[in-house]
Structures are given as structure tokens and as C-alpha cells.
Amino acid sequence: MGGNRTPGKSALPAGPFARYGPRMIRFGSLELKSNLFLSPLAGYTNLPFRLVVREIGGLDLCTTDLVNARSLLERNPKALKLIESNDRDRPLAVQLFGSVPEEMRDAAQVLEAACVQSVDINMGCPVRKVCRVGGGSAMMTELGRTQQLVGMMVNAVKIPVTAKMRLGWDDDNLTAPDLARALEDVGVAAIFVHGRTREQGFTGRVKLDGIRRVVAAVRSIPVIGNGDVTTPEAAQAMIGETGCAGVSAGRGAFYDPWLFRRTRCFLDTGELLPEPPFAERIRILRRHLDLMVEVFGEKFGCIQFRKVAPWYAKRFGPASVFNKRIVRLERRAEFEEILALYIQWRAPFCDDAGALLPRYRLAPMIASFLQADDSPESTRREAIPVPRGPVEVW
Numbered sequence: 001m002g003g004n005r006t007p008g009k010s011a012l013p014a015g016p017f018a019r020y021g022p023r024m025i026r027f028g029s030l031e032l033k034s035n036l037f038l039s040p041l042a043g044y045t046n047l048p049f050r051l052v053v054r055e056i057g058g059l060d061l062c063t064t065d066l067v068n069a070r071s072l073l074e075r076n077p078k079a080l081k082l083i084e085s086n087d088r089d090r091p092l093a094v095q096l097f098g099s100v101p102e103e104m105r106d107a108a109q110v111l112e113a114a115c116v117q118s119v120d121i122n123m124g125c126p127v128r129k130v131c132r133v134g135g136g137s138a139m140m141t142e143l144g145r146t147q148q149l150v151g152m153m154v155n156a157v158k159i160p161v162t163a164k165m166r167l168g169w170d171d172d173n174l175t176a177p178d179l180a181r182a183l184e185d186v187g188v189a190a191i192f193v194h195g196r197t198r199e200q201g202f203t204g205r206v207k208l209d210g211i212r213r214v215v216a217a218v219r220s221i222p223v224i225g226n227g228d229v230t231t232p233e234a235a236q237a238m239i240g241e242t243g244c245a246g247v248s249a250g251r252g253a254f255y256d257p258w259l260f261r262r263t264r265c266f267l268d269t270g271e272l273l274p275e276p277p278f279a280e281r282i283r284i285l286r287r288h289l290d291l292m293v294e295v296f297g298e299k300f301g302c303i304q305f306r307k308v309a310p311w312y313a314k315r316f317g318p319a320s321v322f323n324k325r326i327v328r329l330e331r332r333a334e335f336e337e338i339l340a341l342y343i344q345w346r347a348p349f350c351d352d353a354g355a356l357l358p359r360y361r362l363a364p365m366i367a368s369f370l371q372a373d374d375s376p377e378s379t380r381r382e383a384i385p386v387p388r389g390p391v392e393v394w
């Protein structure tokens, strides 16, 4: 792929279901209303965030953060909090990680009994702590062993079991196609594939041809493409150029929870909805905080919100005052004070109707795989920010 594509102008024709897969998709016995998915993001894809993206719409199946199978079996309170859900959070997949087949099998059964709709297996995590014990990306290096483990899980439950992987450990070991096929043979219902290797981390471009090879390797199960999908056009290009059955977005949904709704509309009708106005962003931000407080309590909910709000602010235009104050948020009521102050501070950057003056407007993000080959942007890790912290090499 090459060529610098202008945002808003796709290389592929848009149109109702044309080449982008039907909106309905099936994972084994589970029928889904959308082929767009929320990727698991440890520390972020908790119940409040899932409810926010569901309320905005465009997707159906959401996945939790990764959960340690053994901790789940031990009823560790932190693991139980990670799978907290409610009736509005359906259908739900829980992502498990671990390398002991019996533990993974038993954890899948626990999830089935807890009325979870699907179980996903983490095979993409590059974090040393996870790989050292044979989990995450390490599973991609031992096909036979991984196939056996997954087969045990599939045979133990009726709900679909899916696998989420990278293209391989490194460029010399692109095992995803063989692994995907091996897992299909033991009954996996779908494959999610991030178009980078473990060695790449988050740098470099997402390789659409790598995803295409996984699509070509399986017989009939859906392959869901993943990596750098930040706009409806990027989703369309990934589907059109790889033949994948759908796409999954993670970081793109952080700063734009409207991504799925806009992409759904674009794939179905060809219409590119505008990005939401500031007032709508604030409405959803407030809703997100309320859900955080509801689920985590006021103190911890506010602390958690400190890392969420700056993502929304990335699309506010000038936001230094907001960011400085929000990272010290302690009480729900304080949020309204910060907001009132910020709205006043932001006014000079806006016209009379409250829209940002043209020079402060932000260009849409461009996915790495839609940038020119020689663009420095396409190879920089910061092209889409990765949150700092222990999972920064996910």
C-alpha cells in the first residue's frame, strides 16, 4: 500500500454493505448486530466505558480488559471487578489470559455460568510478566501447545471462544496465519488480529497484508482486523483491503467514542457524519463520569476519571486549563466547577456560535496504514498516543 490519502476521501467506494461485510456477523452460536468491536484495553474498557460506547451506538460485542484466569478462579476481588457487568452491557466477551490449560478451561466455564456471551483468549500481550509464564504473545510461538489449550476450552463451554493475536512474535516468525487455521480446526469461533508483531509494540505501520494472510488462512470463521482504526475511512480501508469480516478499535474509541456510530453509518450508507460538537462531547463526558462514580464510588471513580478525561480533551481544541485541573479531580461536584472555568477560558478560541475558530480546529487522525510510505508520522509511536503506564508496550 502506498499513497497519501486525504482524509474524507477513500480509495474505495462506500455503499450499503457493498464490500464491507454485512452488519450482521456470527461467532458460532452468537449472532451479532454489528461487525464493529471494542478492543480490550487494560485499565480502560471497564463497565462505564463500555456503557458509554454502547449508548452512543454502532457496535454490539464489547470485550473486557484482560483477566487472569487463575485470579478469576480464586475469586480475587480485582478480577471480579473487571468482569462486573449489567443488562445494558450485552453482549459481552471477557478476555482471559493464562497458560495452564485446566485453569483456562475452568475459567471459561465460570464465565459461561456467569452468563457472559463469549470468551476471548489473549495471545497478543507483549508484556514480559504475561509472556514469561507462557501467556500473551508467547502463545503464538508454540502452536501445538496453544491449539491443545484452546481445544480444551472450546470443548468445555457452549459459548463461542475467540482468540486475539498479533501477526507473530517478530518479522521472522509471522505465525498468525498458521495459528489461526490451527485454532479454527479445534473450534475457535473468530480471530481478532492486530496487524503488528509483538516486536513492533505500537510503532511502525499496521500491516494490512499481514491481516489479509490471516483472512486467507482460515476456512470460514470471521477474522476481525485491528490496529490504528481511528476513523470511518480507516475501518472501510481495512475491511476493503484485507477482506476481514469486521474491525475492532481500541485507542481510537478513547478520544472518539462516537467512532463506532460514525463508522456504522459510513459503511452502511456511505455518509460521513461530522465529528460531534463540543456540547455533545461534554454531555458524554459527564455521563462517563456519572457511570464511573456509580460503578467505582465517588473517590475511586474520580481518580479513574483523571486518566479518561484528557482523552476526550484531545478533540476539544485548546484544553491546557482543563487538563491541568481534571488530573486532580476528587469529587463529582468539582467537575462542574472545572468545566465552568474551562468553558469560560475556551470562549476566545470560538466564534459566536461556540464553534472553534478555523485555526484551532484539529485535523482528523490518519491511520498508519493510510499514510504515505515515507511519512515520518506513520512510523512514530505517537501517531496514536499510547497511554503511559505498565501496559505502554501492549
Ligand SMILES: Cc1cc2nc3c(=O)[nH]c(=O)nc-3n(C[C@H](O)[C@H](O)[C@H](O)COP(=O)(O)O)c2cc1C
Residues within 6 Å of the ligand: 039, 040, 041, 042, 043, 064, 065, 066, 095, 122, 123, 124, 125, 164, 194, 226, 227, 228, 229, 248, 249, 250, 251, 252, 384, 386, 387, 391, 394
Ligand atoms: C492501554 C492499552 C491496554 C491494552 N490492553 C489490552 C488487553 O487487555 N488485551 C488485549 O488483547 N489487548 C490489549 N491492548 C491492545 C489493544 O486491544 C489493540 O489490539 C491495540 O491497541 C491496537 O488497536 P488500536 O490501534 O485500535 O488501539 C491494549 C492496548 C493499550 C494501548
